[in-house]
Each structure stands twice: as C-alpha cells, then as structure tokens.
Amino acid sequence: MNDFIINNLNYNNVLNDFSITIKKESFVTIVGPNDCGKTTLLRSIENIKNIMTVIPKEIIFETNTLENELLINNIDINKISDKWDKRLLKKQFSKMTEKEIVLSQIVLAVESNKDVVFIDDISSFFSLNERKKIWNIIVKKTKIIVYLSILLDDSLSFQRLYIMDKGKIVMEDEPQNIIIKDNVLNKIGLKLPFMVDLSVKLQDYNLIDSLELDTDRMVDKLWN
Amino acid sequence: MELSYKNITINKHKLSFTIKHGMINGFYIDNNDSLKELLALNDIDEKKIKIDNKTINNKSIIDYKKRISLIEKEYNNIFFTTTVHDRLKYEIKRKELVIKNEEKKIVDSQKIVGLNKDYLDRNINTLSSREKKLLQFAIALLSNPDLIIIEEPFIKLDMKNEKKLFLLLQKLKEKYNKTIVFYTNDIDIIYKYCEHVIIVDNNYEVITGSNKEVFQRSEILKKHNIEIPEIIEITNKAKKKNVKLDYHKDVRDIIKDIYKHV
Numbered sequence: 001m002n003d004f005i006i007n008n009l010n011y012n013n014v015l016n017d018f019s020i021t022i023k024k025e026s027f028v029t030i031v032g033p034n035d036c037g038k039t040t041l042l043r044s045i046e047n048i049k050n051i052m053t054v055i056p057k058e059i060i061f062e063t064n065t066l067e068n069e070l071l072i073n074n075i076d077i078n079k080i081s082d083k084w085d086k087r088l089l090k091k092q093f094s095k096m097t098e099k100e101i102v103l104s105q106i107v108l109a110v111e112s113n114k115d116v117v118f119i120d121d122i123s124s125f126f127s128l129n130e131r132k133k134i135w136n137i138i139v140k141k142t143k144i145i146v147y148l149s150i151l152l153d154d155s156l157s158f159q160r161l162y163i164m165d166k167g168k169i170v171m172e173d174e175p176q177n178i179i180i181k182d183n184v185l186n187k188i189g190l191k192l193p194f195m196v197d198l199s200v201k202l203q204d205y206n207l208i209d210s211l212e213l214d215t216d217r218m219v220d221k222l223w224n
Numbered sequence: 225m226e227l228s229y230k231n232i233t234i235n236k237h238k239l240s241f242t243i244k245h246g247m248i249n250g251f252y253i254d255n256n257d258s259l260k261e262l263l264a265l266n267d268i269d270e271k272k273i274k275i276d277n278k279t280i281n282n283k284s285i286i287d288y289k290k291r292i293s294l295i296e297k298e299y300n301n302i303f304f305t306t307t308v309h310d311r312l313k314y315e316i317k318r319k320e321l322v323i324k325n326e327e328k329k330i331v332d333s334q335k336i337v338g339l340n341k342d343y344l345d346r347n348i349n350t351l352s353s354r355e356k357k358l359l360q361f362a363i364a365l366l367s368n369p370d371l372i373i374i375e376e377p378f379i380k381l382d383m384k385n386e387k388k389l390f391l392l393l394q395k396l397k398e399k400y401n402k403t404i405v406f407y408t409n410d411i412d413i414i415y416k417y418c419e420h421v422i423i424v425d426n427n428y429e430v431i432t433g434s435n436k437e438v439f440q441r442s443e444i445l446k447k448h449n450i451e452i453p454e455i456i457e458i459t460n461k462a463k464k465k466n467v468k469l470d471y472h473k474d475v476r477d478i479i480k481d482i483y484k485h486v
C-alpha cells in the first residue's frame with residue numbers, strides 16, 4: 001500500500017489544480033466551507049479502483065443484511081472489528097433506521113479490502129458523541145480513511161487535518177496546530193469548536209495561557 | 225398555525241407538546257422518524273390534536289395538511305426532473321397547486337430564498353449542498369404554507385450560510401407570518417436559534433417551555449440526561465463560584481463578561 005497522491009487535478013471548474021498527499025495507513029479529515037469542492041472531489045475519484053466512497057444514503061445493497069453484504073464482498077466476518085454493534089449484522093436493511101443504514105455503509109467500506117476510503121459528511125445522521133465512537137473504531141484500521149466535513153468539531157479525533165477552500169487545499173497539519181488559528185479559519189467561514197474558540201480568545205486577553213477544552217478546569221483556571 | 229398534541233403516541237410512549245404560532249419552535253429528539261410524520265399530520269389520531277385551538281376531523285385535516293411544508297435534511301433526487309425549473313414546476317403539479325401565474329410564483333419563491341434567476345436553468349446535479357438546501361426551501365414555499373417543518377436546518381452549512389439561513393427563517397416568520405418548527409440532534413442549535421423549545425429525552429419524557437425557561441434551569445436538563453451547551457455550563461460553573469456571569473449565546477459576548485469578572 002502506498003501514499004495517496006493527487007497532483008494538479010482540474011475538475012468541473014470547481015477543483016483548481018487540486019493537490020493532496022495523504023500518508024499510507026493514515027486517518028485524516030478534510031474540512032472546508034460550503035461550495036469549496038468537497039463533494040466534487042468525491043465525485044471525481046469515486047470510480048477509481050481501490051477507492052471506496054461513502055456518500056450517506058447513496059447506496060444500493062445487493063443483499064438483505066449487512067452480514068450477507070460483507071459475505072458477497074469476500075470480507076471475513078470474524079476479522080471485522082469487534083467494536084461494531086453486532087445487532088447490525090443480521091438486521092434486515094428494510095427494517096433499519098436511516099442511522100443504521102449509514103452505519104452499515106461505513107462498516108462495509110472500512111472493513112472492505114479497498115486501500116482508501118472517503119467518507120462524506122455524516123453529521124446530519126450522528127451527533128458529535130456518536131461520531132466520536134465511530135472514529136474510535138475506524139482509527140485502528142490499517143488503511144487510508146478520509147472524512148470530508150464542514151465542521152472542525154471532529155478534527156481532534158483525526159491524525160491530520162486538511163483545510164480546503166475554493167477548490168484547493170490551503171492548510172495542512174496536525175489538527176491541534178490548525179484549530180487555534182481563529183482568524184484564518186473564520187475568514188474562510190469555518191466555526192471553531194466552542195471551547196477552542198473560547199480558549200484562543202481568552203489567551204488573546206492573557207486570561208489563560210493554554211488551550212483548555214474542559215469546562216470545569218476552564219472555570220478553575222479563571223477564578224482560583 | 226398552532227398545533228397542540230395531547231397524549232400522542234411515539235414509539236409506544238405518550239407525549240404532549242405544543243408548536244407555538246408565529247414562533248421558531250425547536251425539537252431536540254433522537255429518533256425523529258416518527259416525529260416527522262406527526263408534525264406533518266400523517267397517520268395520526270385526530271382526537272389527540274388541536275389546531276389553532278380547534279378540534280379537527282378526518283376531513284378538515286386534509287386542508288390543514290395543505291398548509292404545511294416539510295423540508296427534509298437532504299435533497300431527494302427525482303430522476304425525471306433535470307433542472308431547477310423542472311423541479312419547481314413538478315412540485316406545482318404534484319401538490320395540485322392552484323396558482324394564477326406559475327412562472328412568477330417560481331421566480332418569486334426562488335428570490336425569497338436568495339437564489340437568482342440564473343439558477344432556473346441549472347442542472348440540479350451540479351448544485352452544491354448549500355444550493356440544494358435553498359432549492360428545498362423554494363420548493364416548500366410554492367404552496368404558501370403556514371407551517372414549515374425543517375429537519376436539521378443548519379447541517380452542512382458554514383458559519384456565513386448558517387447566519388444567512390437564520391435570517392431567512394426570521395424573515396419567513398416576521399414578514400410572511402410563518403410558523404417554523406425544526407428538529408435537530410444538536411443542542412447548541414436549539415439554544416442558539418429557538419424561541420420555544422421541546423426536548424424529548426431517551427425515556428420519551430418532554431421538557432418544554434421558552435428558551436430561557438428550559439436552558440436557564442439546567443438542573444432539569446441534567447436530571448433528564450440531556451447534554452448542556454458548553455456556553456451555559458461555563459456560566460453555571462462560574463455562578464457556583466459566586467461569579468455573576470450572565471447567560472450568553474455568542475462566544476464574543478461571554479468573553480466580554482468574563483473579562484469584566486476576572
């Protein structure tokens with residue numbers, strides 16, 4: 001397995017010389033505002049061999065359960081992560097809620113033998129806490145997994161954060177180094193997670209001296 | 225349009241709540257599939273609901289339904305409509321709307337949501353998720369509804385577009401006299417944008433009231449295992465230390481307040 005590299009891709013007048021390098025086996029997120037080209041990026045790569053894209057609800061299952069679906073895709077059920085909710089495997093797709101369908105799509109993709117998986121925004125289906133649980137399971141997979149989103153809230157669960165704007169990657173680094181740049185991110189239209197935003201701004205006023213994500217410790221730091 | 229539900233059944237539990245007229249109402253509920261049907265008045269027991277303080281029957285409910293539009297969280301493709309204009313035209317046909325000047329209505333509902341005329345000829349597949357969301361609003365407005373139900377309104381919108389959409393909701397409420405109700409699994413959104421709040425916990429118990437009533441008594445939310453917005457938590461925890469912070473909705477406001485009190 002190799003790094004995933006795109007060089008100077010132009011597509012539908014939305015991607016302009018789009019380039020990205022993603023290290024092999026890494027778990028990364030691309031975050032960008034509306035109309036920056038995330039969905040276009042997905043469309044431009046969805047038919048490439050060895051890449052699997054997860055676009056919520058855009059799927060036609062060939063069988064009636066996730067277990068059978070894994071089977072016909074030659075995925076050994078005994079080798080998939082034991083952290084997934086096992087009840088999902090035998091439940092009929094027709095009886096599943098929207099959430100369960102999308103989760104099935106994710107299981108199918110990350111447990112597949114494809115080297116690269118792109119997952120489009122799932123924030124309309126799962127709350128942040130539910131998403132964190134999913135990230136904790138799939139971070140252990142030895143493949144490239146890329147999550148595309150408009151929210152920075154998830155980014156601390158990932159190994160690397162890419163910021164996309166106007167059809168290009170404009171920043172990349174470890175998430176904790178990027179999410180503190182409130183001016184640049186706000187300008188692009190991205191909202192910092194509340195506690196990060198509060199920390200960064202309180203640091204500007206010299207009221208605290210480091211990032212503090214916990215509300216109890218924040219209050220202790222301010223008024224002790 | 226004001227809807228009062230009394231002991232209505234969701235997933236074998238009985239719930240009572242009111243959608244207040246002329247307000248932005250917000251629902252916080254985990255399983256919203258059955259809620260959606262309730263709000264749209266589909267398959268419901270008419271005896272358990274009053275609309276504008278009147279009882280309804282299986283005949284009048286048909287007219288009420290026509291006054292409601294539902295905006296789902298994702299745009300659903302209709303394979304035989306290609307352009308935005310096709311889609312709007314199809315909606316008029318599907319809902320059998322009686323409209324004097326269809327073309328004008330189509331242009332107008334586009335204009336209200338902030339899409340210009342050029343969009344009419346655009347292929348829907350080339351629209352971004354933001355543009356598709358606005359198209360959904362334009363479709364919903366064609367029937368001139370009194371109640372607009374929105375599923376996860378702000379999802380997949382960046383900061384700028386979230387603000388714009390909120391302004392649109394306010395305009396629909398104030399200028400066009402619409403009642404708005406939305407539901408979301410994001411408690412911060414409920415706190416930030418809703419005037420009347422309905423929270424349904426995991427045991428299907430209801431906590432309801434004005435935004436202030438619900439969020440400034442967070443012991444109740446805690447008892448029901450409902451996540452509390454961090455911006456409220458900071459104020460609550462400061463109050464415990466005898467620091468008199470106020471409740472705020474914007475990070476810049478709470479920072480000014482903290483600065484005064486440190």
